[in-house]
Amino acid sequence: MPHAAPLDTIGTMARTNPQRGAPGGAEFDRQASRFGGHAGPPTLLFVLLPVFFSFLVQVPVAVLSGVHRHDPLGLLTLVLALIGPGALLFARRFPGPVVAIVAAAACADLLLPSASGAPYVAVGFAVISAIARGARLWAFLAVTAGWLIAFGGSLVFSIDWNPGRVVVTTIGLVVAMVIGEGIRTRRQRVLEFQLAMRRRREDTAQAERVRIARELHDVLAHSLSQINVQAGVGLHLIDEHPEKAAEALANIKLTSKTALDEVRGVLGFLRSERDAPLLPSADLARLESLVAGASTEALRVRLDNRITSAPSAGVQLALFRIAQESLTNATRHSGASEVAVTVAETAGFYSVTIEDNGVAAPAGASTTTLESALGNGIRGMRERAELLGGTFEVGPVDAAGSASSSDSFDSSDSAAAAGAPLHAAAGGLAGPVGFRVRAILPKQGSGR
Structure with a gap:
């Protein structure tokens, strides 16, 4: 700007x-x-x-x-x-x-x-x-x-x-x-x-504009993507399975209502309304509904929640939004049939990892390259992680489950927080993993 x-x-x-x-x-x-x-x-x-x-x-x-x-x-x-x-x-x-x-x-x-x-x-x-x-x-x-x-x-x-x-x-x-x-x-x-x-x-105002733009992008991109998918399902099934088409329409209604509520929250903050929340309400309690809403007949999404202690509100918001944007990208770009979402914790970190079996990005692709290819979503996820003092990784994953991206993690504690490769873990992906998004956040976020 x-x-x-x-x-x-x-x-x-x-x-x-x-x-x-x-x-x-x-x-x-x-x-x-x-x-x-x-x-x-x-x-x-x-x-x-x-x-x-x-x-x-x-x-x-x-x-x-x-x-x-x-x-x-x-x-x-x-x-x-x-x-x-x-x-x-x-x-x-x-x-x-x-x-x-x-x-x-x-x-x-x-x-x-x-x-x-x-x-x-x-x-x-x-x-x-x-x-x-x-x-x-x-x-x-x-x-x-x-x-x-x-x-x-x-x-x-x-x-x-x-x-x-x-x-x-x-x-x-x-x-x-x-x-x-x-x-x-x-x-x-x-x-x-x-x-x-x-x-x-002006710097303060610019930072606030970026934060609001990030919130609006995450809310609207995910909701509109889900509406598009459900609408496609409804059109495909309306003749042979009208009951499933009706279910898709109901999902569209619920998704649009949720999106409107979150957009109202952001707009209320912009207008400085006293009863408007400072941030749209998004936490780990909504992960199950997020995963359920992203699952379709063509895309199976699984959730593995290993977090036992409640993170701070800022960390929960970041974990939720990163998972939400990753599911949106998997739906729109990867062509995957399976996606696994894992949230985990260790003594010092929380992490969220999203892996799919879709079309992998070119080997060695950096976060900057993927940002240019996938737009503002990758950039927004990286910003969320870095604002809390965390790290962010995105890129293709080889058959052994290791990330090929140049933006990999070095911290042993951070690696432990991410857990084992999902395609090799119980309840994870059955086939080879094509793409991985992972964010690791400290339990005591810097709050920059």
């Missing part, structure tokens, strides 16, 4: 070099807002307040200075004072170019003979904004280039600067960089946390 597109977008954005510049800053804010708000301070604090403060500090002083001196360059001084606050209005969307423009205006203001003398605080806000929004390279290059140009210009034009002002300005720029880096780090951590939470919610 596909994941939501925003995750790929944000993952790509997070891996992109933050020094690429302006577009990254706007994209960062947009993606952050999609996860529950901005990843940093609100717009009023982070955009409008710096603009207002820069305007208040720089522009009035530049106006008064130009009026007082009647300097022909006073208008240029005023324009430079306005560039800083004006450029900050676009810092959120274009943080890189803004810090470059503001730094250039600050250098020009410093080098003008008619400079007002007011601190060009807009450059500090531009540096903070650029670094916080990912345009660090722009900020570092703008500050470095601006500082070098300012010192070079002071030597060329013989401008005498107060050493205290140089020290304070340098410290101010360093502090602005530190503040910007701190804000950037915080924004990144917030976004990563929100992204991780989003992925966790």
Whole structure:
């Protein structure tokens, strides 16, 4: 099932070099807002307040200075004072170019003979904004280039600067960089946390979808398969043995009713109905009716229940569903005349083994190959076993009763839990075994 597109977008954005510049800053804010708000301070604090403060500090002083001196360059001084606050209005969307423009205006203001003398605080806000929004390279290059140009210009034009002002300005720029880096780090951590939470919610939802799909598949595939078989029997016998055709119709009615009840249970869980069971009721007590329902004149199914202690509800559900799906596959695909179902236990394991004398799969066929051939059923059985910390085997069986599948078991306890080959056991298959499905589950399931 596909994941939501925003995750790929944000993952790509997070891996992109933050020094690429302006577009990254706007994209960062947009993606952050999609996860529950901005990843940093609100717009009023982070955009409008710096603009207002820069305007208040720089522009009035530049106006008064130009009026007082009647300097022909006073208008240029005023324009430079306005560039800083004006450029900050676009810092959120274009943080890189803004810090470059503001730094250039600050250098020009410093080098003008008619400079007002007011601190060009807009450059500090531009540096903070650029670094916080990912345009660090722009900020570092703008500050470095601006500082070098300012010192070079002071030597060329013989401008005498107060050493205290140089020290304070340098410290101010360093502090602005530190503040910007701190804000950037915080924004990144917030976004990563929100992204991780989003992925966790989607993973949980995906796991639940898989579980529900597995339940629906096991319920519907088995029931519809049984209905199909019984309907075929009824059509075949309706003329010569109408009483057996009527029995087949009764079985169809019972099977469809059971399937509807289980589907209602799953749908009730999906709708979060309080009286709906969390899982469809399926346990080992229903194995006898399962075997009886799968038995026909053409297919004899036998059950050997060797379990003496009651497994947990999760283990019972897994054993039942694996037996149910295996019987469905035997009915639909194997062409078998006999199927033997055995559930057993040892000190540490429960097992379910289903063997038939039908058409065997190719020797050496792996579980992955069989999954591709038989669809979702094999995959669902394997998932059920692995979720409880167990193991799963499926494949052809040779004349000696040993599995030819590459997915065989190594644990001696696990092998003991499975019991002897059924075709050699009392009450087992009379002829050669063609196909085997076996799952072994620990009594203390991991519950993954």
